[in-house]
Amino acid sequence: MQQSSSTSTQPTALEKVISFIDERVGLKTLQAKMLNEPVPGGSRWAYIFGSILLFIFIMQAVTGILLMFYYVPTADHAYASTQYIIHDVDYGWFLLSYHFWGSTAMVVCVFAHMSQVFLWGAYKKPRELIWLVGLALFGLVMGFGFTGYLLPWDQRAYWATTVGVEIMDKTPIVGDFMARFLKGGPTPGQMTLSRFFVIHVMILPATLMGLAGLHLFLFRKAGAAGPFRGSVEELKVKTDYFFPRQVWKDIVGMVTVFLAICAMAFWEPVVLLEEATPDPGDYHPEPEWYFLFLFQMLRLKIFAGEFGQFLGAVALPGAFMAFLAALPFIDRDPERNIFKRPIALIGWIVVMATILIFTVSSIINREFLD
Amino acid sequence: MPAGYDGMTEQEALSPVKLALQLLWFTFWTGFPIKLAFALLFLAMGLINFEARIGLAFLMILASPVTVFALPILMIGLDSHIGEGVGIGLLFLLCIPIDIWAYGVVAKTYFLDRLRLEPPEGIGLSLWMKTAVVGALYLPILWLVVGFTTETAISFAHSLFEIDFLKGVPVAERIGAQLVLWGTIATVVLLVMLLVGLWLIGRVIQNAMKRAQPVSGSYQGRVMRWDLMRVPADQGLMLTAFAGTGIVLSILFWSALPATTPRPHDCCKKPEVKTQPPYKAIDALNKDEKVIVQLTAQLEALEKKKAEEETQGKSKRKGNAGKEPAKAPSASAPIQSESKKP
């Protein structure tokens, strides 16, 4: 980008302000360095998911803060205040439904982003650290979903959380301490709600912002991995800058996701069940849809019994996450073309298919529950 | 052969399925954000009510270049629904120009970049017409075949687990095994049918390719061509029109969006308030006036009658003393009760 020499006409007021700041901040250089990152092989629609995740997080933060204007995190008022938001506050139902479906969108995009990085082999050297921080971010997103789910304090919220925390209790040695810490006591109650609220609204967002910043910094340091095939000539010919081309694709993606979440808010607005009671009554506890596959897995006979539950709920998922973390160190082959990495491709298909099968099974299983 | 024309074989080597897949995939997603904006507006206005089959509805709208004519056939002929509301029809009508435009953009890019051919004039419209017809004819067949196979597979899987050997399998394992069984069968059949459909569309594209002239020039030159195609001639006009449309749609959305939830919980349903018809004083007065006039006329008639009878009765008075006083109060009583009414 050539910096044109000053013409004979006077600089406009805006130009004067910009050069004032530039003199002190190095704005133009900073801007150029931030925005003019060449993307080898050109900007791609496959790369949009990271930016979309950032967008969804910001929308969740905004809608979450708006909800906090009316929501009260006590066992006495959580349900009533949530119902107030839904039924009385103007467009409250829409904002709450947006927040709810936004969390679903976040999980879907997290899976899409992780899959894209995996299939493109963008976890390999020198990008191992980005992958590790990304896995931590994945855990945080799951944590957000789990803690936020309790806040409306209706039957679904209370019981899904109770079951989830009891499952965590199965971990040997630290399980009891962890479960009591989360519950704020031996049984779920007001203490639980207070703790989940703090975690959901302060601890997780702060951690997420920090780790997301680190994730972006590491990504810029390593540079975009680019497509996994293509001649050098093709890569050169199609190279363009991050701004505006990739940003344009990111924004279109963001708009699409935004519209989709709004549409979901119309299709299925948030409707609470009855207020939480210590006895589930006729209600069958069920976690949020992205945990359903684990929920169904725990119904299998091989995971029966105390140790079995620990195995299915904590050990196996834990081992899988550990495997993912070790992946860049196990898989040292620099080949990134997914069609030349059969094990990786088949592994990905198997994992996705398994999750899908267990999730659908869990839905079918609802009819067999009485 | 003209310079830069590198091998017809390379283009012929591109199978119809691959051609169709690449062209359709990009066309679907190109049009999708615009369709979604209108779908959202219709949802807000309450013109559409997608039922449980939201996934199917999403796929139908995404793939609207091929489903636009197939959908009515499916909904009427095969009696399957994706939702209620006039908005669905409207949405698909709107999809037509969107799809033609999307086809044009994607086809021109693809022809220049991968096929090294000059995109023919009006390729968007011609592709749309042909693929919509192919879709209209093929999708009902696909629907029937896949539907039938899935149902058969499901009942097969269920009956398989009725046999003695497998009867004792616990619920969760049984559901999983049945799902894998019929799921695999259904998926394979669906994939095969989709491949056939893609092949058909690929042939359509190959026909379009035959009409196209080869294009010369370096790769960089061709890439620059399709890239710069996206920059409008009059940027100001295009950006203003786009922003303006966006603002209008947003305002429509704001006015249509219901302020309280369309699905209230039992706890907080708004009571049905029947508005009383407004009380118009002047009408009441007029009505009462009319009533008074009517009653006075009645009274006069009665008094007249009474007078006549009196003259008649004078001759008969010796026998009928009690009758007259009874008439007068009864004539006045209705007047009293009428005046009490308003």
Added chain:
Amino acid sequence: MQPKLKSKVRAADREIGEVTRVIMDPLSREVSHIVVSLNGSGERQVAMVHVQSVSDHLVELRSAASEILALPPFKRDDFVTIHEVEIAHLEENIHVAPGEVLVPLPELEKSVKRRTFFMNFTHAIGFLIGLPIAYPVLRYLMKPMYQPFDNRWLKIGNVGKIKQEDVGVQFKYRKQVKEAYLPEADIEKNVWILKATSPVLEKVYQGKDMEFRDADGKTVWLNKKEVPYIAFSGKCPHLGCGYKWRKHKLLGQVFLCPCHLSIYDAAGKVLDGPAPRPLDALPIKVSAGGDVQIVDMEFKAGTKAQIRIV
């Protein structure tokens, strides 16, 4: 090869100028061209293939001077400086500056002993800054986690409600609890009470009176095995859901938990499902008039051993 800026350029036959700029390929991060400023005759962009050798002050070209002059003039507008774009891993690959730019090291920092002492002291203080808070914070967070047990007897109804033997009857009751700062509240709970026949009693007690302990291990109550009434805690020992008394198509009348389909017989023994232990019996007292009292205890869900938590 990394030609240094400002180094002289010599063609095959004579010296022609000096290197004024270096052009890098952003994909391979190698030097692709040098820009030679010809003494007075403008600049030429020379590809590295023309370069024969590179030393600190000299770049030797293969081609003759006339060939270099014949190249088209250098177009500065086709390029941007590395300050105007972000190229990852640039500094590691490009070493074309002909020297270093230095700033003086402060005198005080020259003492290694001084530096190491303050560095270690900073680490020590940093460690200690957090330390005093750590313990109070831990106790602060842990305050509600371990509660003393509530061993009150609660009246929950009358056994007159139980019409048949060996059939589970649900007794719903309200318990007053005080949680932290909250005002005293009533919570709804339920237990299942059986009027048990002796075979069922035998299964439950297995010849011994049932002992119930407090947090410190002290026994607080014994359920005598002769008392024909058994009270089971309303929470399933698998994960805490409320279970029901239902008719199962194969196993007859059983306790059935809807969450994960744990099935128990009338004596609370596990017939099917993921339950790790039988149903938890509670301390029970039945007065002469039939009034039932229980101690509301809760036990940890999902463990084989029965661990009391409330």
